[in-house]
Every structure is written in C-alpha cells, then in structure tokens.
Amino acid sequence: MRKKRYIFFSVTLIIMFLLLIARLVQLQLIETESYSKHHINLIEESVAQRTQEIIIDDGRGQFLDRNNQPLTYSEKSVLILFPFLKTMRWDSGKIASILEVSEDQLLDQIDKAKEPFVFSEIDPLILSDEQVEQINHLKIPGVFAVRKKFIEKNPLAAQFIGITGEQAETFLKRYPDKKGMQNQKIGITGLQKQFDEFLLPDGASKLVYHVDAMGGPLFGINVKYTGPSNPFFPVNIQTTLNKDLQDKLEKLVDQYKIKKGGVLLLDIEKNEILADVSRPKINPKHPYENNAVENLMLKQQIPGSIFKTVVAAASIETGVVKENEMFPCSEDLYEKPAERALGDLNFDESFSASCNRAFGDLAKRLKGKDPNLLEEYAKKLGLIGKISWQGDVYHFTDFRQLREDEGQVFSKEDSKVDDNFVAQTGIGQQEVRVTPLAVANMMATIARGGERQAVKAVSAIKYQDGTTMMDFPKQGNKDDSISKVTAMKLQGMLRHVVTSNQGTGRWFQNLPYEVAGKSGTAETGIYNENNQQLHNKWFAGYFPFNQPKYALVVVNLGVPENEGGINPLFSDIIQSIYEYDQ
Structure with a gap:
C-alpha cells in the first residue's frame, strides 16, 4: 500500500515537473512574442520592468503637404529628464542657467516625475542649437537634449487625414500575420486608414535607460538609443494639400x-x-x-x-x-x-x-x-x-x-x-x-x-x-x-x-x-x-x-x-x- 502511494506521489511529481517545463518552454521559446489570447509580447514586457524610456518618435509614417511641409507632426529640440535625478547629486544650477529658468522650477518638475519627461511648464521648452550643444557637453546622467517628434493635437485637415487609435481586435483582423504587434496605433478613418499598411512602424525610436530595483541608473551615464535599423522607413505620405x-x-x-x-x-x-x-x-x-x-x-x-x-x-x-x-x-x-x-x-x-x-x-x-x-x-x-x-x-x-x-x-x-x-x-x-x-x-x-x-x-x-x-x-x-x-x-x-x-x-x-x-x-x-x-x-x-x-x-x-x-x-x-x- 505504501509502495503504491510512493509510486503515485512520484508520478504526480514527474507530471507536475513536466508541466512546469512545458510552461517554461511556452513562455521562453514558443509564445515569447504572442502570449495568451491577448497576444502579449513577453520580451517587451520584461524589458519594460528594468528600464526607463521615453519615445522620441513612435515610428508611424506621417503626412506631408505638396511642398513637403509636415501636416501631422513637428520636430523640436527639447530637454529630456529622467526621474532618478532626484536621488543623485548633479549640476542642476548649470542646466537651469543654460535654460534661463529658475533652479527651483527645474527641480520641482523632476521631484514630481515618475517617468522620463520633456521639460516644460505647459508647452515643451524649445531649445536652440547652442543650448543643445551646451547641455549634452556636460554629459549628466539622465539629462539629454534631443530632437523629438510631436504629433499635432489639432492638425490641419483633420477629417481628410483621419484619426488613429489602438484597436487590437481590428489590428489582428487587418493584419493576422502580425500577432504581438496589436498594441500599435492603426488608421481608423481618412487617409490614415487608406494608407495604413504603408504607415505601420517597424519600431519606435526611444531613449532607454537601464535602472536597478530602486530605479537608479545601472550603467552610469550610458543611455541607449533604439530605433528602426532601416534608414528608409517609416515612409511618409505626400498629400496634394497646400x-x-x-x-x-x-x-x-x-x-x-x-x-x-x-x-x-x-x-x-x-x-x-x-x-x-x-x-x-x-x-x-x-x-x-x-x-x-x-x-x-x-x-x-x-x-x-x-x-x-x-x-x-x-x-x-x-x-x-x-x-x-x-x-x-x-x-x-x-x-x-x-x-x-x-x-x-x-x-x-x-x-x-x-x-x-x-x-x-x-x-x-x-x-x-x-x-x-x-x-x-x-x-x-x-x-x-x-x-x-x-x-x-x-x-x-x-x-x-x-x-x-x-x-x-x-x-x-x-x-x-x-x-x-x-x-x-x-x-x-x-x-x-x-x-x-x-x-x-x-x-x-x-x-x-x-x-x-x-x-x-x-x-x-x-x-x-x-x-x-x-x-x-x-x-x-x-x-x-x-x-x-x-x-x-x-x-x-x-x-x-x-x-x-x-x-x-x-x-x-x-x-x-x-x-x-x-x-x-x-x-x-x-x-x-x-x-x-x-x-x-x-x-x-x-x-x-x-x-x-x-x-x-x-x-x-x-x-x-x-x-x-x-x-x-x-x-x-x-x-x-x-x-x-x-
């Protein structure tokens, strides 16, 4: 009787162990980029847990007018600040002086931040080329002057261009071979919808900073820029609008x-x-x-x-x-x-x-x-x-x-x-x-x-x-x-x-x-x-x-x-x- 219990217990342990291995294979090898019915990308989620990042360009193609003027976005030189600065000693006075703002204003925004942000009071503070050079020359961890793409909140010809949004179910119906990418924005109306397949991003351009468990910088002043490797994409749609x-x-x-x-x-x-x-x-x-x-x-x-x-x-x-x-x-x-x-x-x-x-x-x-x-x-x-x-x-x-x-x-x-x-x-x-x-x-x-x-x-x-x-x-x-x-x-x-x-x-x-x-x-x-x-x-x-x-x-x-x-x-x-x- 005791022998049967040992055998039953051993078989049960082996089955549980095999199920655990199967689960690990599923998570680590098979469904890493499209897990569960929600098609979650586990690699991206795991990276997100140990990094702080800010998107410079979401990677979606944009719209131009007939003279190549941007209709849906603008590019501006801005200051990016990371929240771990509140735990460090750094030359905030020098940065404030370059920006021509008060040091208290600068530190107050950092103190309130929970994730990387563009420095501003209401609208982003636009930097000159000279300010960009001065700030980046200081090489302060978590302080970066970059060119960032801003999507217009009230674009011209809004109905003509159309709107975008995150619609995972629609995305997967439209692109069944792109499981795991369904959280990207897709075109819902207008030209955004008609030209959607051309506009889909290969990936966003980001500033990524690896942090420790306390949210502090892991690799000193090294910041990683990630973005699409193909210099030809994303494409832009040149409209006939003036x-x-x-x-x-x-x-x-x-x-x-x-x-x-x-x-x-x-x-x-x-x-x-x-x-x-x-x-x-x-x-x-x-x-x-x-x-x-x-x-x-x-x-x-x-x-x-x-x-x-x-x-x-x-x-x-x-x-x-x-x-x-x-x-x-x-x-x-x-x-x-x-x-x-x-x-x-x-x-x-x-x-x-x-x-x-x-x-x-x-x-x-x-x-x-x-x-x-x-x-x-x-x-x-x-x-x-x-x-x-x-x-x-x-x-x-x-x-x-x-x-x-x-x-x-x-x-x-x-x-x-x-x-x-x-x-x-x-x-x-x-x-x-x-x-x-x-x-x-x-x-x-x-x-x-x-x-x-x-x-x-x-x-x-x-x-x-x-x-x-x-x-x-x-x-x-x-x-x-x-x-x-x-x-x-x-x-x-x-x-x-x-x-x-x-x-x-x-x-x-x-x-x-x-x-x-x-x-x-x-x-x-x-x-x-x-x-x-x-x-x-x-x-x-x-x-x-x-x-x-x-x-x-x-x-x-x-x-x-x-x-x-x-x-x-x-x-x-x-x-x-x-x-x-x-």
Missing part, C-alpha cells in the same frame, strides 16, 4: 461659424485637392462627438440647383433645347405662380437666374428621349461614380486613395419614368445625392474643356530620406466625356451666372479673380425646433475664368432658408487665394 491654403480656408470657415459643411478646393490642371475643410471640427478628446470624424466633403448631400448643370449639358448635347427658346419662369414646376416672378427667359438666362420651370421641363424632355440620360451625363461630368484615384499599388488591387460616397441621380428605376419625379430631379431634389468633392470635380471637368480626370489626394509615397517610393500618375477618361463644344457653352453659362444682373452669382462680380459658377439651395425635408425647414446652401465654381486654375465648392448644410448664406465666405476665400498667389 498647407498654407488649408490653414487660410479653415480660419475663414470658422470665422463664418459654419457648424456643418465646409470647403473643397481643387487644382484644375492636375485635379488635385488643395484644401479640404469639414465641419464640425474634431474634438481630439472626443473625436466621435457630433460624428465629427466624418469628412463631409466626401459624403453625399442634396445639391439643389447645382444639378441644373447636368441638365444643361445633356440638353445641349442631345438637342432637346433650342437656342432662342423661351421658358415661362414666373411659373413653378406645376404651372402655378413661382416665388420669384422672373418673366420669360431663354435657356442661358434661365440657367443664370436658376429658373426651376425651365430645368424641370428640360428634364422631362430628356426622360422622353431616354430615361437614363441624366445619369449618363452626371457620370460624363464626373458628378457620380468613383471620383478619386484608384488603381493597382503593389499587392493592392483597385487601391483607392479616398473612400467617398459615389452619389446617385435615382435610387429606384420607377423614379426615372415619373414626370413629376423627373421634374424635381432636374432641379436637384428628390433622390439626387452628390458629394462636394464630386461637385468640385464637375466644375474642374468643365473648366478643362470636358476632360475628365480622377481626383488625387496623394501625389507620392516617400522614403524617410525624401526619395520617392512610388508616385500616383494622372488618370483620365476622354472616351466618356462631354464634347469641347458643350464644355465651352457651359463655361459661358456658368460665367453669366456671375455677370448677369439676374444671375444668382452676381455677388462675385467685383472680385480680383473672374468667377464662373452655379448656386444651389436644396430643401432637405428636415425641420428644426422652430418648425423651419432646413436647407443645404451651395456655391460651386472655378476661377480665373480665362485661365482656370482653381475649382471651389462651399456648402453650408442644414440651415434655415433665411440664415447661413455662403456668398460672403466664398467671396473672402477667393480674395484670400488671390492675395496668396500674389
């Missing part, structure tokens, strides 16, 4: 208190986005508040009379309108007295004054010829469908720079053959939905003489040393576009919107750049607490008229009919761009 224009336009949009809406500015020649302003503004602490992370310049909206440009193009090319034909513009779509008694107007005048009756009638004629014509011409003008650059990039097929809504003219086939529905569609109501990006693209297409191009948001991916990893070539589509003759007629009509005394754009007659464009006021069918219907107010155009350079869209969404006009904002933007160009 940082200076983006800044000017954001300030103007905020000056005019646009709560929902924004501005989109295109370079006509290259069809590149120069500025993208979306409001409401993102609150960095609560980015999803008011759904502010959405870039409204890429979201479909009701356009109102902006859509009459499509009806005009289709009417010209199909011949459903006669040059001197007159329209009863004192009547509405249903032959009742209109709110504006405009009298009888010809085709050009009807467009300038934005006569609903004329374009409701023309839409019905187009429907009689072919119910698909409105959709066909919306595509020819670059107003619906995929607008942004897309193509094969490395192992990505049909890679898209932007994820914009594709827009629509009709959502149901039945809508195309109903006279009343089609008439309302002709003035940009009912099921018509387009993005501000697409409206700007339409204006640029007309300004170029009908040549359609994909819109670019990014021009190149750049290595860390500034050389080009890849660029994004121009993409055009000449086969399915309006004729040059039609484009020229549309150009004249868009210009008359501004020059005509009855034109809805006459506000812009005296600007330093000659403007061509179209207004739009769309009913949304939504009412506020005062029972006022809310409207989308637009103006879209291009300038200078004779040598087109810019296409501009301004939109104020969901405002009462007698509030939120955007003409003063559009005007000030053109004035600001003119001054910038000079």
